[in-house]
Amino acid sequence: MPVNSTQPPAGQPGTAAAPALCIDALGRKCPVPIIMLAERIGEVAVGQVVQVLADDPAAKTDVPAWCGLKSHDYVGSAELAGEAGWAFLVRRGY
Amino acid sequence: MAYLDAASAEPMSPAARQALLAALDDGWADPGRLYREGRRASLLLDQAREQVAAVLRCRADEVAFTSSGTQAVQLAVLGAVLARQSASRGPGHVVVSAVEHSSVLNAAAQAEQAGSQVTIAGVGADGRVDVAGFTDAVRRDRTVLACLQSANHEVGTIQPVADVVAECQAHGVPLLVDAAASAGRAPLPTGWSMLATSGHKWGGPPGVGVMVIRKTVRWRAPMPAGNREGHRVPGFPNLPAIISAVAALEAFEAARDEADIALRALTGQIRDRIPALIPDCVVHGERANALPHIVSFSCLYIDGEALVIELDKAGFSVSSGSACATDTQQPSHVLAAMGAITHGNVRVSLPRDTSEETVTKFLEVLPQIASRLRGSAGQSRKAG
Numbered sequence: 001m002p003v004n005s006t007q008p009p010a011g012q013p014g015t016a017a018a019p020a021l022c023i024d025a026l027g028r029k030c031p032v033p034i035i036m037l038a039e040r041i042g043e044v045a046v047g048q049v050v051q052v053l054a055d056d057p058a059a060k061t062d063v064p065a066w067c068g069l070k071s072h073d074y075v076g077s078a079e080l081a082g083e084a085g086w087a088f089l090v091r092r093g094y
Numbered sequence: 095m096a097y098l099d100a101a102s103a104e105p106m107s108p109a110a111r112q113a114l115l116a117a118l119d120d121g122w123a124d125p126g127r128l129y130r131e132g133r134r135a136s137l138l139l140d141q142a143r144e145q146v147a148a149v150l151r152c153r154a155d156e157v158a159f160t161s162s163g164t165q166a167v168q169l170a171v172l173g174a175v176l177a178r179q180s181a182s183r184g185p186g187h188v189v190v191s192a193v194e195h196s197s198v199l200n201a202a203a204q205a206e207q208a209g210s211q212v213t214i215a216g217v218g219a220d221g222r223v224d225v226a227g228f229t230d231a232v233r234r235d236r237t238v239l240a241c242l243q244s245a246n247h248e249v250g251t252i253q254p255v256a257d258v259v260a261e262c263q264a265h266g267v268p269l270l271v272d273a274a275a276s277a278g279r280a281p282l283p284t285g286w287s288m289l290a291t292s293g294h295k296w297g298g299p300p301g302v303g304v305m306v307i308r309k310t311v312r313w314r315a316p317m318p319a320g321n322r323e324g325h326r327v328p329g330f331p332n333l334p335a336i337i338s339a340v341a342a343l344e345a346f347e348a349a350r351d352e353a354d355i356a357l358r359a360l361t362g363q364i365r366d367r368i369p370a371l372i373p374d375c376v377v378h379g380e381r382a383n384a385l386p387h388i389v390s391f392s393c394l395y396i397d398g399e400a401l402v403i404e405l406d407k408a409g410f411s412v413s414s415g416s417a418c419a420t421d422t423q424q425p426s427h428v429l430a431a432m433g434a435i436t437h438g439n440v441r442v443s444l445p446r447d448t449s450e451e452t453v454t455k456f457l458e459v460l461p462q463i464a465s466r467l468r469g470s471a472g473q474s475r476k477a478g
Binding site for chain 2: 029030031034035038056057058060061062064065066068069
């Protein structure tokens with residue numbers, strides 16, 4: 001189970017980065033975590049943060065790369081307890 | 095069927111095939127022996143060495159044949175580190191670019207396990223090494239080796255070797271250039287201390303690599319060395335394959351300019367048309383600074399392994415840097431270092447005789463496959 005699933009990574013202002021939506025893509029292989037993110041980011045308002053939980057190693061590169069391509073802000077990532085994957089934070093850019 | 099994975103292996107050229115068959119009669123004996131069959135083999139081996147030295151612009155006695163490009167890289171790296179290891183100061187510092195072939199990174203990782211410090215110099219979005227970052231690392235105290243490839247094997251980006259040579263020379267740091275991706279295809283950079291390259295990348299048979307170590311470079315054999323290849327490479331040389339690989343290199347080099355024009359036009363078509371044909375598809379690297387035969391692109395929201403399999407069913411053999419498509423199940427370290435999307439990746443690398451028809455057909459088939467794979471995933475694309 002993820003630890004601190006709604007907490008932003010250390011160093012981020014607490015309320016500014018609190019996720020408005022959590023997408024659980026644990027156990028899903030790339031590109032599914034990215035597909036899920038692309039599909040659902042529209043559910044939050046511009047400026048709000050989506051959290052994606054994923055354990056596929058490609059997600060580590062693909063989440064920030066997708067943000068760059070699609071003009072969303074890649075806020076950061078935190079490793080989940082027990083090497084269970086990562087929690088990625090993305091702020092909707094437009 | 096169209097084989098479009100020349101960057102993994104260029105199909106053997108007619109020159110290579112002929113040379114291999116001819117060499118089987120004369121090239122099987124031990125070139126180290128004094129009897130006539132040995133002397134004949136030795137003569138052929140020396141001749142091959144001279145021919146390679148002429149193409150690579152080095153001395154024949156700087157050339158050692160290895161059993162693969164990987165072996166050439168690894169002996170070069172480990173030998174340079176070993177030679178500069180000091181009893182009092184320990185192993186030194188090694189600089190490598192983040193997009194080197196895995197053989198270089200694996201050798202550096204092994205050196206690190208044995209106590210060396212390793213700095214991995216980052217690259218830009220196009221895969222080109224950050225020169226300032228690389229040279230800063232070279233200037234560090236106790237740097238004993240720097241490794242920068244001539245060009246990238248996955249995305250085709252040509253590296254600015256000339257921009258790091260001066261710094262390496264000024265600080266007495268030997269520079270290893272892995273030229274496997276570019277030998278016979280682009281002018282070789284100058285100013286390197288060691289060079290590694292691989293016979294099956296230019297239409298030679300598998301099983302031949304070339305390691306060049308300039309006379310001035312301190313190097314110590316990391317593997318138990320016998321007498322062969324100037325005490326550098328253990329094992330009986332595969333002389334028929336060496337002869338064949340050298341014939342292939344000469345033929346490749348002779349046709350280089352013509353091939354460059356033809357291949358660049360074809361990969362140019364792929365670079366131009368993919369963004370128009372397939373939505374959400376990113377082509378990697380800058381056309382103006384790339385090898386002529388390689389183009390890599392990533393299609394969003396598609397599984398790379400599925401793409402490769404569907405293309406294979408449609409008669410096109412391509413490779414992929416996507417995690418699912420590799421035997422390591424890790425995404426391409428090259429694409430990751432570039433900050434590029436790793437899923438849905440295809441690398442097309444055109445062999446020398448590729449026709450325009452083949453490329454046209456590929457560009458017809460690919461969008462159909464992409465759209466089918468996206469459709470079957472039941473995904474619709476929103477503003478995200």
